[in-house]
Amino acid sequence: MNKTDLLIIGAGAAGISAACAAWDAGCRSIVLTDRLDSPGGILRQCVHEGFGLAEFGAELTGPAYADRLSERLSCTGVLFLPGREVLALTKEKTAVLSGSGGIEQVGFKRLILASGCREKTIGSLPVAGPRPAGIFTAGQAQEMINLCHWDLGSNIVILGSGDLGMILARRFTLEGKRVVSLVEQNKRYGGMARNYRRCIEAYQIPIRYRRTIRELHGMPRLTGVTVENLESGEREKLPCDTLVTAIGLIPERELIRGLEKEEWLSLAGNCKKVHDLADSAAAEGAALGRQIGEQLAKGNTA
Amino acid sequence: MKDFDAVVIGGGLLGCFAARNLRRWNLHIALLEAREDICTGISRANTAIVYPGYDHKPGTLKAEMCLRANAGFAALCRELDVDFHRCGSLMVSFGENADMVLQKKYENGLIMGVPGLRLLSGQEAREIEPVLAQGISSALYAPGTGTVNPWKLGIAACENAAANGAEIFLNTRVQGISRTSEGYRIEACGEAFSCRAVVNCAGLFSDRIQELLFPAAVRIAPNAADYLVLDRAAGVRPSHIIQYEPEDGGKGFNAVPTAEGSLLLGPSERENEADFAVSTEGLSFVCEGARRVLPGLDLMQTIRSFAAVRPNPRGKDGRSIGSFVIEHPGPGFWSFIGIKTPGLTCAEELGAYAAERIAAELHAEHNPDFDPLRPGIPCVRNLPLPERAALVRENPDFGEVICRCEDVTKAEVLEAIRRGAVSVDGVKRRVGTGMGRCQGSRCTRAILELLSGELNVPVASVRKDGPGSEILEGAHE
Ligand SMILES: Cc1cc2nc3c(=O)[nH]c(=O)nc-3n(C[C@H](O)[C@H](O)[C@H](O)COP(=O)(O)OP(=O)(O)OC[C@H]3O[C@@H](n4cnc5c(N)ncnc54)[C@H](O)[C@@H]3O)c2cc1C
Ligand SMILES: Cc1cc2nc3c(=O)[nH]c(=O)nc-3n(C[C@H](O)[C@H](O)[C@H](O)COP(=O)(O)OP(=O)(O)OC[C@H]3O[C@@H](n4cnc5c(N)ncnc54)[C@H](O)[C@@H]3O)c2cc1C
Numbered sequence: 033m034n035k036t037d038l039l040i041i042g043a044g045a046a047g048i049s050a051a052c053a054a055w056d057a058g059c060r061s062i063v064l065t066d067r068l069d070s071p072g073g074i075l076r077q078c079v080h081e082g083f084g085l086a087e088f089g090a091e092l093t094g095p096a097y098a099d100r101l102s103e104r105l106s107c108t109g110v111l112f113l114p115g116r117e118v119l120a121l122t123k124e125k126t127a128v129l130s131g132s133g134g135i136e137q138v139g140f141k142r143l144i145l146a147s148g149c150r151e152k153t154i155g156s157l158p159v160a161g162p163r164p165a166g167i168f169t170a171g172q173a174q175e176m177i178n179l180c181h182w183d184l185g186s187n188i189v190i191l192g193s194g195d196l197g198m199i200l201a202r203r204f205t206l207e208g209k210r211v212v213s214l215v216e217q218n219k220r221y222g223g224m225a226r227n228y229r230r231c232i233e234a235y236q237i238p239i240r241y242r243r244t245i246r247e248l249h250g251m252p253r254l255t256g257v258t259v260e261n262l263e264s265g266e267r268e269k270l271p272c273d274t275l276v277t278a279i280g281l282i283p284e285r286e287l288i289r290g291l292e293k294e295e296w297l298s299l300a301g302n303c304k305k306v307h308d309l310a311d312s313a314a315a316e317g318a319a320l321g322r323q324i325g326e327q328l329a330k331g332n333t334a
Numbered sequence: 335m336k337d338f339d340a341v342v343i344g345g346g347l348l349g350c351f352a353a354r355n356l357r358r359w360n361l362h363i364a365l366l367e368a369r370e371d372i373c374t375g376i377s378r379a380n381t382a383i384v385y386p387g388y389d390h391k392p393g394t395l396k397a398e399m400c401l402r403a404n405a406g407f408a409a410l411c412r413e414l415d416v417d418f419h420r421c422g423s424l425m426v427s428f429g430e431n432a433d434m435v436l437q438k439k440y441e442n443g444l445i446m447g448v449p450g451l452r453l454l455s456g457q458e459a460r461e462i463e464p465v466l467a468q469g470i471s472s473a474l475y476a477p478g479t480g481t482v483n484p485w486k487l488g489i490a491a492c493e494n495a496a497a498n499g500a501e502i503f504l505n506t507r508v509q510g511i512s513r514t515s516e517g518y519r520i521e522a523c524g525e526a527f528s529c530r531a532v533v534n535c536a537g538l539f540s541d542r543i544q545e546l547l548f549p550a551a552v553r554i555a556p557n558a559a560d561y562l563v564l565d566r567a568a569g570v571r572p573s574h575i576i577q578y579e580p581e582d583g584g585k586g587f588n589a590v591p592t593a594e595g596s597l598l599l600g601p602s603e604r605e606n607e608a609d610f611a612v613s614t615e616g617l618s619f620v621c622e623g624a625r626r627v628l629p630g631l632d633l634m635q636t637i638r639s640f641a642a643v644r645p646n647p648r649g650k651d652g653r654s655i656g657s658f659v660i661e662h663p664g665p666g667f668w669s670f671i672g673i674k675t676p677g678l679t680c681a682e683e684l685g686a687y688a689a690e691r692i693a694a695e696l697h698a699e700h701n702p703d704f705d706p707l708r709p710g711i712p713c714v715r716n717l718p719l720p721e722r723a724a725l726v727r728e729n730p731d732f733g734e735v736i737c738r739c740e741d742v743t744k745a746e747v748l749e750a751i752r753r754g755a756v757s758v759d760g761v762k763r764r765v766g767t768g769m770g771r772c773q774g775s776r777c778t779r780a781i782l783e784l785l786s787g788e789l790n791v792p793v794a795s796v797r798k799d800g801p802g803s804e805i806l807e808g809a810h811e
Binding site for chain 2: 067115117119128130131132133134135150151153154155156158159160161162163164165166168169171172175176180182183184185186246247251252253273286289
């Protein structure tokens, strides 16, 4: 079994920053692991600008921001193990990693979970109708469009007007698709004013406020959604071939079920709490990495 | 013209098991399925309970089959390498009148000889199942009740039938049947099949298949039903199958801790709805049942809702028929019409029933080469670590996790495709990808790529399930 002082699960903005900060604080035995082949996490699929103002003083795209973080990482002696899924953690402070190279166990003194988040899906909503093709979550749509260059559909309804929903609305528009409408249950859009101006106003994309989706239509492919006005109860059918749900992120903590109280465990980034900005996830990771790195460095010299 | 001894129409649970059992005899068998994959009809959406059999009239075929099927279910699942959880069931009641109904079921079960039945007080029931509601006054405990994944079972039977020489024809919708001097001629999508025997297992369409040649005796009146699925992490969770039937005879409620680990709740019932579309009223009904029987359930942990269709058989007089409808309208022609609950439990029994009768009619000999064993796709999630590691050493693809929620690897997905999955849902039905809490939002991309590569088709033509369900509109570059 391999051993390390500090194991960090997840090489997104939070995990990389934590690793670098722990290194800078003097910890010399750090393993950073991720299921993906390159570091960056969710940043890799965020091809738009708007990252790094706080961290690097420049407006970068997600991948450029990830590259900056990776450069920092490569200046340290942190051991990066890509292409490994952490399958399980035990009370005995070992992690089980699975990759095409084999199943490995890594023992650690401290653990930072920086596993990001997953998305809430349409399945969790009480929506009537069939279950056709043509329904995506926002992060999934972003990955398929930006990383795979796939075409999801032509007439799109987006449920939710958070930053992710708004950024995607612009992305679809730039791809030459028609965003029929965003549908938002609240009276105001959910994301930042900056994103509203740049993504919605600038492209005159309609948002239907105080509304939600009640029914799906079409089989085998989506042909429309029924939207209900939450105040009047009035219903309207919006024809569309694609529905994208941007209805919320859920911290990804399945790995630590039953271990939440262990004193060797700490969380950073979106798995701790969902951050609107990568910079703040990075800052949180860095602060935690520094603190734990110092403790481990001291412990080893003492 | 293709020539067979017997043709099975329909590749649901019943058709797959009919084909499997027909191969226990020296008969040349074809199974014709209208869709591009098997088990996409009723067998894809049901309650997944393997019933113990206390609920049927003693002496009926249904009662006898159910009892025998339940007793043999673990052995069947071992042969077919499918997970079966004999978790036991508690049928609960609220109040004196309902207790009497349970008492009757209990007595019926004793007459039938259902093993291990016990009538418990509400208090006793809560001792073995603490999540039950306080108001529950008694419960009928049946240790033999279990749960199995219905489509995985059907697919296993089909693979076993095929390995034993049955020929499976997909995308082959039967459109016409006629008599010949030898037997029957079946027309399906421009192809003709001749045979001496037919097993009609067309599920929701079984009445119409029979009517292609014979007068209608029984018609199917479909009803829709809604279900909810809760994440396996949902805090409070029964360890038994929980059943509740209101004493006014209205539709009850089931909670099934499935073989996959999720919790299945439902069904509701709606009249005359023939499509697999969910109704919100139906979902509310299921939630009400859940709150009444299992008040601690966290319904916010819902990850999916879906609808099923019940094929209710009705006689000429319009009355609903409770027993299994097995028709024999002509020599060698057997029809299963609208087989509802416990059709999953009895699939092997029903298949054997048809096969034995056809073998007798055709004077067939036993097939000495029949092999009942079907190796399943290795499921790394269920393996102890050293065995899992050994698999990865053998094949690195077992190390690459594709579906994180359900812990399914690339090797499993590839094997599903090699065994006949042609769509994202086809992979899901074979290895469970996308069934977990993220509902495929993180693995669909990888599965699309693997399907595209293995089937050698552009990624934009990969489907969710069946023609017209392409997931993408196109792909550049
Ligand atoms: C879809 C989406 C779009 C976003 N868009 C923007 C945006 O445009 N601008 C912005 O400022 N913020 C955006 N955010 C907000 C987010 O706060 C930041 O982008 C930030 O990057 C999150 O960093 P993180 O390190 O917490 O998580 P992530 O970047 O998600 O990193 C988590 C990493 O952990 C790995 N991992 C998880 N579990 C395991 C395991 N068991 N084994 C191995 N590896 C594992 C994952 O592969 C991933 O690489 C977005 C978030 C999401 C989800
Ligand atoms: C809501 C519900 C809950 C249930 N719960 C349980 C339970 O908990 N326990 C239990 O034991 N049983 C249960 N059952 C019963 C069980 O699910 C069924 O008995 C079983 O799935 C029936 O399978 P089948 O093969 O008859 O039908 P299907 O699975 O529908 O198969 C019929 C096949 O025939 C094909 N077909 C149709 N027309 C043609 C044609 N013209 N040519 C070629 N092929 C054709 C269809 O495409 C389909 O694949 C339940 C049923 C329902 C509806």
